[in-house]
Amino acid sequence: MKSLLRVALFLSVTAAATGCGKKSSEGDPAAAPPPPTTAQPAAPTPTAPAPTPPPAPAAPTTPDKAQVAALFKPLPANFDDAAAPPSDAMVALGQQLYFDTRLSKNQDVSCNTCHALDKFGVDGLATSKGHKGQLGTRNSPTVLNAAGHFAQFWDGRAATIEEQAKGPVLNPVEMAMLDDAHVVAVLKSIPDYAAAFGKAFPGQPDAVTFDNMAKAIGAFERKLATPGPFDKYLAGDEAALSDDAKHGLAVFMASGCTGCHTGPLLGGTMYMKTGLTAPYADTTDTGRFAVTKVETDKFMFKVPSLRNVAKTAPYFHDGKIADLPAAIREMGKLQLGKTFTDDEVKWIGAFLDSLTGEVPAALVTAPKLPKSGPKTPKPDPS
Numbered sequence: 402m403k404s405l406l407r408v409a410l411f412l413s414v415t416a417a418a419t420g421c422g423k424k425s426s427e428g429d430p431a432a433a434p435p436p437p438t439t440a441q442p443a444a445p446t447p448t449a450p451a452p453t454p455p456p457a458p459a460a461p462t463t464p465d466k467a468q469v470a471a472l473f474k475p476l477p478a479n480f481d482d483a484a485a486p487p488s489d490a491m492v493a494l495g496q497q498l499y500f501d502t503r504l505s506k507n508q509d510v511s512c513n514t515c516h517a518l519d520k521f522g523v524d525g526l527a528t529s530k531g532h533k534g535q536l537g538t539r540n541s542p543t544v545l546n547a548a549g550h551f552a553q554f555w556d557g558r559a560a561t562i563e564e565q566a567k568g569p570v571l572n573p574v575e576m577a578m579l580d581d582a583h584v585v586a587v588l589k590s591i592p593d594y595a596a597a598f599g600k601a602f603p604g605q606p607d608a609v610t611f612d613n614m615a616k617a618i619g620a621f622e623r624k625l626a627t628p629g630p631f632d633k634y635l636a637g638d639e640a641a642l643s644d645d646a647k648h649g650l651a652v653f654m655a656s657g658c659t660g661c662h663t664g665p666l667l668g669g670t671m672y673m674k675t676g677l678t679a680p681y682a683d684t685t686d687t688g689r690f691a692v693t694k695v696e697t698d699k700f701m702f703k704v705p706s707l708r709n710v711a712k713t714a715p716y717f718h719d720g721k722i723a724d725l726p727a728a729i730r731e732m733g734k735l736q737l738g739k740t741f742t743d744d745e746v747k748w749i750g751a752f753l754d755s756l757t758g759e760v761p762a763a764l765v766t767a768p769k770l771p772k773s774g775p776k777t778p779k780p781d782p783s
């Protein structure tokens with residue numbers, strides 16, 4: 402292990418030395434310092450005067466093309482299961498259900514209330530308002546591109562977007578429906594839904610089920626992919642990013658943000674502790690620990706996607722970080738032990754802006770909903 406580290410160190414040092422065309426003593430592996438054993442810098446001895454820190458290296462200016470290609474991928478057109486893409490009928494039904502407030506107890510909350518598709522899939526609040534205006538404890542993440550995450554929720558407690566869709570309908574502080582049988586009774590009381598479920602799930606004699614509701618909503622969400630300027634850049638269009646954004650991309654990579662925010666979504670591929678190099682200010686939410694009860698999962702959260710992040714303030718699982726510059730500085734401090742200059746924050750911000758994409762207007766617009774029938778319950782404010 403130690404010799405492997407030595408080799409790695411040697412390779413990187415020689416590479417750097419060859420890069421600038423001269424061979425310094427640092428190129429000699431025997432002279433290389435031993436690899437550090439902890440992430441913390443060694444404490445200065447009280448007697449020795451503090452060494453003058455070396456001047457900060459100049460910020461990288463151009464992103465390395467091969468590195469960019471290895472770390473990121475363009476967004477797919479959608480997140481359909483390629484082996485069994487959904488029918489248009491299923492997606493259209495899912496869109497209606499997504500916007501239908503009759504899936505809530507007081508018929509005033511829909512998925513779109515907290516994940517407004519005309520606001521990049523969020524509500525802009527620190528924590529969302531559900532049934533009777535009750536506040537939840539976590540910030541609403543965007544539904545845009547969410548189907549591409551390896552797991553759902555800040556703590557990953559649902560595996561798929563379809564499984565996730567059942568949660569909010571029955572959550573007492575969100576849509577507050579009594580149980581799944583009640584949801585099915587409401588759906589069955591709306592005459593045109595029977596036909597729509599029949600078309601979406603052909604061959605099923607009793608197609609109006611809680612499971613099928615979630616499948617249809619999931620099929621709709623799988624269409625919410627938002628390619629943007631960064632995808633054009635990845636495809637070779639140099640003009641798609643401003644100079645500031647390219648600068649920001651280089652700093653984003655060189656600083657190590659890509660250790661966690663990588664792949665087509667720049668996130669959504671792993672859990673990580675919030676507060677690796679400094680503790681996060683509010684430790685009331687233990688994150689994934691609440692799901693697994695495993696000590697090492699304390700303060701582990703799903704690394705969020707950074708797609709459309711410029712449009713989804715406020716930030717973090719508790720919505721306590723107000724704006725993007727603050728989120729960038731906070732990440733430097735909490736995850737990398739870095740303090741960014743104002744310029745670096747500006748450049749990273751310009752890069753994150755290039756992740757703002759577009760959803761087809763037809764998917765974002767509220768569809769016409771089927772009329773209630775005589776047996777459809779009335780709103781219940783209790």
Ligand code: HEC
Binds near residue numbers: 544570
């Ligand atoms: C009252 C507000 C509210 C309503 C209504 C609501 N959600 Fe959410 N949603 C949230 C919050 C808050 C979270 C994060 C909760 C957590 O991680 O513990 C969330 C998480 C999600 C996620 C996970 C995204 C990710 O990045 O992990 C998806 C997908 C989602 N909701 C879809 C839906 C759908 C579909 C509906 C309708 C059936 C819905 N939501 C209704 C507030 C809401």
Ligand code: HEC
Binds near residue numbers: 718
């Ligand atoms: C060690 C892993 C890790 C590294 C490195 C990292 N992040 Fe994060 N990032 C996370 C996690 C985990 C969260 C969720 C934090 C929370 O809500 O508790 C997050 C959240 C964010 C958010 C807020 C997203 C939202 O929707 O609330 C932004 C913006 C962000 N990171 C940008 C960056 C930038 C820029 C860098 C580099 C300076 C960076 N991150 C480095 C893991 C990381």
